[in-house]
Each structure stands twice: as structure tokens, then as C-alpha cells.
Amino acid sequence: MRMRIFPAVLITAFVFTLPANADPIKFARYPHSSHGQIAFSYHGDIWVADNDGDNARRLTAHVANDTFPRFSPDGQWIAFTSNRMGNNDVFVVSVNGGVPQQLTFHTTSDTVQYWTPDGERIIFSTSRGTHAFYAPLYSVSRMGDLPVPMGMDQGATGMISQDGRLVAFNRYGMRYWRKGYRGNSQTDIWLQDLRSGEISQLTDTDTGRFREHTQDAYPMWGADGMVYFMSERDGIFNIWKIAPDGSGLAQVTDHGSDGVQYPSISPDGLTINYENEFEVWTLAVPGGAPERISIDLDFDPKNNMVEYLRSESQADSFYPSPKGRYLAVDYHGEIFIVPTNPDVGEKTQVTASGWRQRTAVWSPDGARLAYISDESGDQEVWVYDVDTGSSTRLSGHESEKTGRPIWSPDSSKLAFSAFNSL
Numbered sequence: 001m002r003m004r005i006f007p008a009v010l011i012t013a014f015v016f017t018l019p020a021n022a023d024p025i026k027f028a029r030y031p032h033s034s035h036g037q038i039a040f041s042y043h044g045d046i047w048v049a050d051n052d053g054d055n056a057r058r059l060t061a062h063v064a065n066d067t068f069p070r071f072s073p074d075g076q077w078i079a080f081t082s083n084r085m086g087n088n089d090v091f092v093v094s095v096n097g098g099v100p101q102q103l104t105f106h107t108t109s110d111t112v113q114y115w116t117p118d119g120e121r122i123i124f125s126t127s128r129g130t131h132a133f134y135a136p137l138y139s140v141s142r143m144g145d146l147p148v149p150m151g152m153d154q155g156a157t158g159m160i161s162q163d164g165r166l167v168a169f170n171r172y173g174m175r176y177w178r179k180g181y182r183g184n185s186q187t188d189i190w191l192q193d194l195r196s197g198e199i200s201q202l203t204d205t206d207t208g209r210f211r212e213h214t215q216d217a218y219p220m221w222g223a224d225g226m227v228y229f230m231s232e233r234d235g236i237f238n239i240w241k242i243a244p245d246g247s248g249l250a251q252v253t254d255h256g257s258d259g260v261q262y263p264s265i266s267p268d269g270l271t272i273n274y275e276n277e278f279e280v281w282t283l284a285v286p287g288g289a290p291e292r293i294s295i296d297l298d299f300d301p302k303n304n305m306v307e308y309l310r311s312e313s314q315a316d317s318f319y320p321s322p323k324g325r326y327l328a329v330d331y332h333g334e335i336f337i338v339p340t341n342p343d344v345g346e347k348t349q350v351t352a353s354g355w356r357q358r359t360a361v362w363s364p365d366g367a368r369l370a371y372i373s374d375e376s377g378d379q380e381v382w383v384y385d386v387d388t389g390s391s392t393r394l395s396g397h398e399s400e401k402t403g404r405p406i407w408s409p410d411s412s413k414l415a416f417s418a419f420n421s422l
Contacts, residue, residue: 024053024279024294024295024296025042025295025296025297026278026279027042027278028040028041028042028047028275028279028280028295029041029042029067029262029275030067030068030069030262030264030275031262031264031273031274031275031280031293032069032070032071032264032266032273033051033071033264033266033271033273033282034071034072034073034075034266034267034268035071035074035075036050036051037049037050037051037071037075037095038050038051038053038273038280038282038293039059039069039070039071039078040069040280040295041066041067041068041069041080042297044062044063044064044065044066044067045058045059045060045061045062045066046058046059046060046066046069046078046080046093047059047297048078048095049295051271051282051293052293053280053293053294053295053296054296056295056296056297058299059078059093059095059097060080060082060093060100062082062084063084064082064083064084065082065083066080066081066082066084066091067080067081067082068080068081068111068112068113069112070112070113070114070115070122070264071095071115071266071267072115072119072142072267073115073117073118073119073267073268074119075095075267076094076095077092077093077094077095077119077142078092078093078094078095079091079092079103079112079115079122079142080092080093080100080112081110081111081112081124082100085102085105087107087108087109088109088110088111089102089103089104089105089106089110090102090103090104090110090112090122090124090140091103092122092142101144102144103122103140103141103142103144104124104126104140104147106126106128106147108126108127108128109126109127110124110125110126110128110138111124111125111126112124113125113137113157113158113159114158114159114160114264114267115267116139116160116164117160117161117162117163117164117267118164119142120141120142121139121140121141121142122139122140122141122142123137123138123139123150123158123159123160124137124138124139124140124147125137125138125155125156125157125158126138126147128147129149131154134153134154134171134172135149135154135155136149136150136151136152136153136154136155137149137150137152137155137158137167137169138150150167150192151192151194151197152167152169152171152190152192152199153171154171154172155169155170155171156169156170156171156172156173156174156187157169157170157173157174157217157218157219158170158219159219159220159221159265160194160221161221162221162223162267162268162269164194165193165194165195166191166192166193166194166221166244167191167192167194168189168190168191168202168219168220168221168227168229169189169190169191169192169219170187170188170189170190170216170217170218170219171187171188171190172187173187174187174215174217174218174230175187175215178215179232179237179259180232180235181214181215181232182211182212182213182214183210183211183213184207184210184213186204186213186214186215186216187215187216187217188201188202188203188204188213188216189201189202189203189216189217189219189227189229189242190202191227191244202219202227202242202244202246203216203229203231203242204216205246214231214232214233215231215232216229216230216231216233216240217229217230217231218230218262218263218264220263220264220265220269220272221265221269222241222265222269222270222272222285222286223268223269223270223285223286224269224285224286225243225244226241226242226243226244226248226286227241227242227243227244228240228241228252228263228265228272228285229241229242229263230260230261230263230274232259233251234251234254236255236256236257236258236259237255237259237260237261238251238252238253238254238255238259238260239251239252239253239260239263239272239274239283240252252283253283253290255276255290257277258276258277258278259276260274260275260276261274261275261276262274262275265285269285270284270285271283271284271285272285273293276290279292279293279294280292280293280295281293314331315329315330315331316330316331316332316358317329317330317358317359317360318330318338319360319361319362319404320340320362321362321366322362322364322365322366323366324340325339325340325341325345326338326339326340326345327339327340328350328360328361328362328369328371329360330357330358330359330360333355333356333357333358334349334350334351334352334353334357335349335350335351335357335358335360335369335371335384336348336349336350337350337369337386350369350371350384350391351371351373351384351391353375355373355374355375356373356374357371357372357373357375357382358371358372358373359371359372359403359404359405360384361404361405361406361407362407363407363411364407364409364410364411365411366386367385367386367387367411368383368384368385368386368411369383369384369386370382370383370384370394370404370405370407370414371383371384371405372401372405372416373393375393376393376396378397378398378399379399379400379401379418380393380394380395380396380397380401381393381394381395381401381405381414381416382394383414394414395416397418399418399419400418400419401416401417401418402417402418403416403417
């Protein structure tokens with residue numbers, strides 16, 4: 001009976017190009033403006049375009065998720081959040097492109113907020129700190145020194161005013177999915193004087209009316225000295241503003257559906273950007289009217305990077321060849337070489353005996369397979385020559401071999417572990 005074995009996982013890449021006259025995109029995320037340009041995240045990469053959406057270009061290209069781009073005050077750098085090292089860290093890249101520099105290296109999640117007004121440091125939220133459940137905002141140098149905490153006890157989002165005197169921040173993260181929530185578990189805006197360290201609550205200060213309190217999030221300092229923020233006070237998330245002394249509360253935008261998401265303000269406090277109904281919007285400060293930005297992109301999207309295929313039989317383990325054209329598959333104590341494309345190439349049975357063969361691994365040059373077999377009565381390392389089809393026992397060590405053998409980079413030596421020793 002002929003046995004069919006297919007790899008459990010096949011990794012393939014498909015590259016195609018959109019038509020030259022592509023439609024305006026949806027789902028551009030986390031926009032931010034400065035010096036006539038707008039940065040945003042799309043398909044997990046950071047992009048930069050003119051403020052009207054023209055001349056878009058990709059700034060980062062990575063399989064990880066790059067989010068929350070923030071221009072430096074001089075417009076020459078963009079700080080962003082990326083999980084390319086396994087969890088969210090702070091990175092910085094030139095607005096002209098290049099290799100991003102990683103600035104934070106903690107195992108918790110670090111999310112970029114804004115730059116300090118002097119352009120020397122980047123403010124970010126984090127889960128690090130001495131408390132088990134919350135942490136203050138932190139800042140890190142553009143050159144990547146040791147991050148230091150800011151003066152508040154806890155902070156989720158925040159921005160320093162252009163004159164460097166005050167920081168407006170949320171102590172708690174906003175629960176966007178709890179639309180329509182009213183109560184004392186919402187998030188409010190707080191101010192801290194960076195000279196005296198004094199902290200004061202700016203919104204929802206009447207605790208007797210806590211059942212009416214709504215979420216006020218993402219505080220931003222406008223060029224007019226007002227604190228702009230996102231709030232659900234009118235039943236839909238819109239942009240509002242308030243003076244630092246608590247006066248002048250006013251609604252700025254009037255979106256009637258979906259609502260504002262992830263607003264940000266330019267370093268000079270003159271332009272607010274946000275998401276609404278899956279598109280990017282811009283708002284001039286003060287007194288401007290919201291305008292939708294149409295962004296046309298012509299690019300190679302990162303779709304179908306990984307394809308999962310079901311197998312008709314069960315493989316105990318497998319190992320891809322250096323060029324990815326074949327897999328060495330362990331199945332019921334035997335080893336097979338199987339093409340990764342079932343329509344191209346032939347299956348080869350490497351071993352056929354009553355003994356158990358396992359953990360096959362290709363040499364870096366693709367010429368041989370190393371595996372563990374007990375054909376000699378003890379578990380030993382064997383090597384199979386792909387061209388000649390012959391197998392040779394290499395080791396003679398009475399012990400239980402654990403894990404896969406490991407080839408040297410030049411394919412001339414093998415290392416293996418036995419008796420818990422290498």
C-alpha cells in the first residue's frame with residue numbers, strides 16, 4: 001500500500017501589486033502629523049505621506065506590527081511601537097528611512113505616546129515598575145539610554161505641553177469597547193506641574209455625580225493652550241477641549257456614527273488627526289473643521305505570508321531543507337524525504353527497518369541528513385547521504401540521545417547530547 005505523507009505546515013510567499021490607480025485605503029491606523037507630513041500604520045508598517053494623503057511611501061517593512069508613529073518636534077525622526085522583538089518596544093527611525101533603532105528592551109509592553117518638547121526624549125506607557133498593577137509614564141532618550149519614570153504614580157497616556165510646564169495624562173487606560181459607559185470606572189484627565197510635582201484632576205471633578213461621568217481620554221495640548229481630548233459626553237466619541245483651569249469645556253467635533261478613535265496632535269499643537277469610520281481625519285487647531293484625508297497606495301501587500309495545510313496522515317516531526325524544497329519527515333519510526341510542493345518532486349524513503357529512526361535534521365549544505373537510530377542496539381547518530389542513498393553510523397556511545405543532532409555551519413561536524421551532556 002502506498003503511503004502519502006504531506007507536511008503539516010507549508011510556508012509560502014505571494015507577491016502581487018495593486019493596480020496603478022488604487023482605490024483610497026481603509027484602516028490606516030494611529031495617524032500623526034508634523035511639518036506638512038502625516039505618518040500612519042497600515043498593514044503593520046509605518047507609512048509617511050503629504051498632509052493631503054498624496055505621495056505615500058512605506059517607512060518600515062517588517063513582518064512584525066509597527067504602530068503609533070510620532071514625529072519629533074523638528075520633524076526629522078519618527079518614534080513608533082513595534083513587537084518585532086517579541087513584545088512591544090520603542091523604536092525610532094529617520095523620517096527619510098533607514099534601519100530603525102530599538103530604544104527599550106523590557107519584557108513588558110512599551111507604547112509610544114509623544115516626544116518631549118525639546119525633542120530629546122520619547123514618552124511611553126509601560127507595564128514595568130515597582131507596582132504589580134500599574135506604572136507611571138516613562139521617558140527614554142532618542143539615543144537609547146536607561147528609561148526613567150515620570151513623576152505621577154500611574155499613567156496610561158499623556159503629553160507634555162509645548163512650554164514644558166505641564167503634563168496632561170490619563171491615569172487609567174481607556175476602555176473603548178465599553179461604549180455608553182457611565183460610572184466611576186471611567187478614565188479622566190489629570191494635570192501635573194513638572195516643576196512642583198503637584199497633580200490635579202481636570203475632568204469629572206464632581207464626585208457626587210459619578211454616575212454621569214464618561215470616559216475622557218488621549219489628552220493633547222493645543223497651540224491655543226487648551227487641552228483637547230476624546231470624550232463620549234454627547235453619546236459618541238468626539239473631540240472636546242477644556243482649559244487647564246477647568247473652564248471653557250466645549251465640544252469640537254460632531255461625528256454622529258462610529259466616533260473618534262486614537263486621536264493625536266502635532267508637536268506644535270496645530271493639527272489633530274484621528275480615525276473615524278475606518279478613515280483618517282484632520283482638524284486644524286484652533287477653530288478648524290474636520291476633513292477626511294484620502295490616501296491612495298500602490299504597493300505589494302503582505303497577504304498570504306503563511307498558509308496552513310491539513311495532512312492526510314500524522315507526522316511525528318519534520319525538518320525543512322536549507323532551500324525549503326523538501327522536508328525530512330519522521331513517521332512511525334521511519335524517515336522520509338517529502339517535497340514541500342506535493343506536485344513537484346518525489347517522496348524518498350530514507351530508512352526501512354524494524355528499528356526506530358527519529359529527529360532527522362538537514363546539513364546546512366543540503367547534502368546529508370543526520371538522525372538518531374537504535375539499529376545497532378543503542379541510540380546512535382547516523383548520517384544519510386542524499387546523493388548515494390547510503391547511511392553510516394557515526395557514534396558509538398551507550399547512552400540515550402536527546403533532542404536533534406546539530407550540524408556545524410560548514411556541515412563538517414555534528415554535536416549531540418547524551419546523559420545530559422554535550
